[in-house]
Amino acid sequence: MPLESSVARNTRLRSQHVKMRSIANSLLPLIVALLIADCNASLPRRNQNQNRTMSAGKAFKVLVTHPEVPQEGIDLLKENCEIIQVQSVPTNRAELLEKIRGVDGVLWGGHQPLNAEALDAAGPQLKSISTMSAGIDYVDVPEVKRRKIPLGHTPTVLNTAVADLAVGLLIAASRRFHEGRKKIDNDQWENYHLNWLLGQDIRDSTVGFYGFGGIGQAIAKRLSGFDIDKVLYTTRRRVHKEIEEEFNAKKVDFDTLLAESDFIVIASPLTKDTQGVFNATAFNKMKQTAVLINIARGKIVNQDDLYEALKSNRIFSAGLDVTDPEPLSPTDKLLTLDNAVVLPHIGSATKRTRADMSTIAAHNVLRGLAGEPMLSPAY
Numbered sequence: 001m002p003l004e005s006s007v008a009r010n011t012r013l014r015s016q017h018v019k020m021r022s023i024a025n026s027l028l029p030l031i032v033a034l035l036i037a038d039c040n041a042s043l044p045r046r047n048q049n050q051n052r053t054m055s056a057g058k059a060f061k062v063l064v065t066h067p068e069v070p071q072e073g074i075d076l077l078k079e080n081c082e083i084i085q086v087q088s089v090p091t092n093r094a095e096l097l098e099k100i101r102g103v104d105g106v107l108w109g110g111h112q113p114l115n116a117e118a119l120d121a122a123g124p125q126l127k128s129i130s131t132m133s134a135g136i137d138y139v140d141v142p143e144v145k146r147r148k149i150p151l152g153h154t155p156t157v158l159n160t161a162v163a164d165l166a167v168g169l170l171i172a173a174s175r176r177f178h179e180g181r182k183k184i185d186n187d188q189w190e191n192y193h194l195n196w197l198l199g200q201d202i203r204d205s206t207v208g209f210y211g212f213g214g215i216g217q218a219i220a221k222r223l224s225g226f227d228i229d230k231v232l233y234t235t236r237r238r239v240h241k242e243i244e245e246e247f248n249a250k251k252v253d254f255d256t257l258l259a260e261s262d263f264i265v266i267a268s269p270l271t272k273d274t275q276g277v278f279n280a281t282a283f284n285k286m287k288q289t290a291v292l293i294n295i296a297r298g299k300i301v302n303q304d305d306l307y308e309a310l311k312s313n314r315i316f317s318a319g320l321d322v323t324d325p326e327p328l329s330p331t332d333k334l335l336t337l338d339n340a341v342v343l344p345h346i347g348s349a350t351k352r353t354r355a356d357m358s359t360i361a362a363h364n365v366l367r368g369l370a371g372e373p374m375l376s377p378a379y
């Protein structure tokens with residue numbers, strides 16, 4: 001039998017990896033459902049016993065810090081816990097600090113600071129907290145850790161919603177949607193010019209990811225249908241070889257990412273190391289035709305420098321779901337630009353995703369109360 005050539009072998013292995021990964025991806029919702037079912041089965045029994053020994057009432061008091069947390073999560077908590085809920089929107093800090101006093105668990109349903117002030121107000125009996133977000137830059141994690149309080153968050157369930165939106169922004173920014181719409185509004189429809197509103201092609205492009213975790217990979221998966229040439233990524237740690245193979249992705253340093261990418265997608269957490277890294281120096285290293293997408297956190301970009309880079313056409317355009325600050329003022333200079341597509345931080349804003357986020361957050365809280373590992377621990 002002829003020996004298989006190394007090219008044929010690599011192709012076969014790559015196709016096996018892709019198949020395995022696609023099976024794993026399609027099983028993900030099932031795995032989450034099974035985990036949830038497992039929680040449903042185990043936690044009530046445990047807590048019913050605790051209720052019995054406590055003889056009356058629910059075992060735990062849980063504060064939900066937002067009145068609009070989807071019912072799915074509230075119903076889960078209600079089975080075992082007495083719920084106290086903040087009623088004000090936007091959250092009134094005084095109400096939150098008053099209601100948090102003496103609770104055992106907290107479902108932190110907004111992006112207001114979760115810090116020593118809130119933890120002190122709660123008191124030492126607090127044993128479990130979950131945010132309802134992937135990013136936790138508004139949480140003083142060292143302070144929560146120091147008090148040994150389990151902390152959960154809700155990554156993964158929002159990957160697809162955020163990735164869909166990122167692709168939308170990438171197309172909108174590269175094909176000048178915002179500028180085109182303004183032309184209609186201003187009665188400047190000039191399509192008798194052949195070179196009117198020409199954009200950047202996605203096909204054959206190099207897409208660079210600053211941060212290549214679950215959300216970055218979900219975006220790359222979607223873009224693989226757009227005939228892109230290659231994926232570069234900059235992260236602290238290299239991702240698994242199988243993932244690199246699946247997306248034809250290569251880890252590069254930041255300067256290479258800037259210099260070689262046609263599209264740069266920011267998909268990393270905001271930390272002291274990532275804050276402001278996309279500044280004038282970085283924009284000056286990018287291609288003049290480059291499109292910048294940010295679905296992560298506004299503060300990773302120096303927004304004044306971005307404004308200058310867009311205004312002077314140093315880079316082609318930007319698509320931003322996140323800004324600094326949020327909400328952005330309606331008079332912000334960024335909004336005057338034709339080549340900036342700006343959205344009001346709606347990456348995870350779909351009905352199903354919000355419901356899933358509340359479900360995972362509720363299970364995190366219940367598991368923390370039961371002294372069990374959370375579904376998605378934040379540390």
Ligand SMILES: O=CC(=O)O
Nearest residue numbers: 132133134135348
């Ligand atoms: O930005 C949204 C999140 O971090 O969940």
